[in-house]
Amino acid sequence: MPELPEVEVTRRRIARKLVGRTISGVHTTRESYFFLTPPAELKRRLKGREVTGLKRLGKYLLAELDDGSRLLLHLGMTGQLFVQGSASLRLLSSTARATLKPEDQKSFKPDAHTHLRLSFKDDGPEVWFRDVRKFGKVKWIAPGDSDERIDKLGVDALKATGNVLWEASRGKRVAAKSLLMDQSVLAGVGNIYADESLFLSGVRPTRKAGKLTRKECDALAANIRKVMKRSIETGGSSISDYISPDGEDGAYQDERMVYARKGEPCRVCGTPIKKITVGQRGTHYCPRCQK
DNA sequence: ACCGCACCCTGAGCGC
C-alpha cells in the first residue's frame, strides 16, 4: 500500500486533473465500510461542486471544494486513484488481466472494485478510485467541521525531526519500528519506509523505543526525510498494487536496502537479510548492520 | 496510558 511518497506522487499527478473542475456526476459501488459517508449522501454533497485544491496530510488526501467542504480520501492498502483512460490495464494484476475477454483488453473498464467515479461538467476524463481490499476510505467533511482522523496526525514525515522522535519515545516500551509507524507521532511512515530508514540508521527494528539515543533519533529523522524525498523523486515504490494516477510505475523499489529482500545479501555487508514480525507487520533488517 | 492483538477484505502464491 501506499505510504507518504506514493500518496504525494498521486497528489501531484492527480491535482492537475482535478483542481478547477466541477463535478457533474458521482458513481459508486454499493454501501460498504469503504464509505464513511454513505454513497447517496456523497452524491448529493459532491454534485455541482468545484474542486479548489488537493492537499496531503500524512497518508490522507484532502480535496477542497468551493463551498468550504472537503473530501477526505485514504488509499488503504490497495487503493488506486487515477484518471480514466490513462492508467490502462497495468492497474490489474497479471492474472486478473489474463482472464479478460479480448474486447476488454484494450483499456481498463470500471469493475466491482472501482468504488468511486467522478465525472465533470467539462466532459473530460473521469477520476476513479479503485480499491480491491476496501481498506481505503472516503469521507465528506462539512464546511468548518474537523475530523479526528486528521486532527490526531503527528508531524508530517517529510518534516520529521529528531526532537519529535526523542520526546515521543521517552518511557515507551514499544519497538522502535512501531513508534516510527505511529501516525500520531509521524504522519506518513509505513512498513517499507520504516524498515528502510531503520536500516540506514543502523537501528534494529525491535529496539525498545525508550532505549533510543538522542543521536539515533536524529539519524532516524534525517533518514526518514531522505528516503521519503528520494522515493517521491523516483515516483514511489511499485511493489504490488501501487500505481500512479497516470499509470506509471514508481522505481523506488529498485533502491530498497532491506524491504522484501529476505535471504538476499545486505547491500552493505553481504549478510543475508532477516525477516521477522514486529507489531504484526513483516519486518526486514540486516542482523549485522543494525544493532 | 500503554500495549498487543483481532479484525476489516480480496487476491496471489505456495505446497500438497
Next chain:
DNA sequence: TGCGCTCAGGGTGCGG
C-alpha cells in the same frame, strides 16, 4: 486442477 494455508505497503477498536 483444486484446496487450504499464509501473506500483503493500512487503520481501528477492544481488552488486559
